[in-house]
Amino acid sequence: MISHITIDRRDATYDHHAEQAALPVTVHHRDGRTERTRLVMAPGQVELYGRWTGVLSEGGGRPLRRRTARHLRRRAVAPSTVNRRAPEDGP
Structure with a gap:
């Protein structure tokens, strides 16, 4: 289960072909695990x-x-x- 998500201190990117922005984030789980991923936005x-x-x-x-x-x-x-x-x- 996810506890919260934080924005990473890295640059966001924009894919002009897909017309999407990607913001690096870290997902924090209640058991203490973390995983890095991207928040993809139109x-x-x-x-x-x-x-x-x-x-x-x-x-x-x-x-x-x-x-x-x-x-x-x-x-x-x-x-x-x-x-x-x-x-x-x-x-």
Whole structure:
């Protein structure tokens, strides 16, 4: 059974062909074992987690409210919309 997961102090990578980011993590088991692996995320997930960490770091240690978390999930950009340009105004 897993106790918790920590982010390793190594660089994340991005595979442009697969359109996935990989963040090195360590899985800690309740029996004391650990294993290194990767957290693989789609572009929309990367943006969502980036927003969450930004909110948490700006919060000065205050708990993240449910409303804020729901709001961030709703505003997450779907992978198909990443890098899509907005239509230009005018003639």
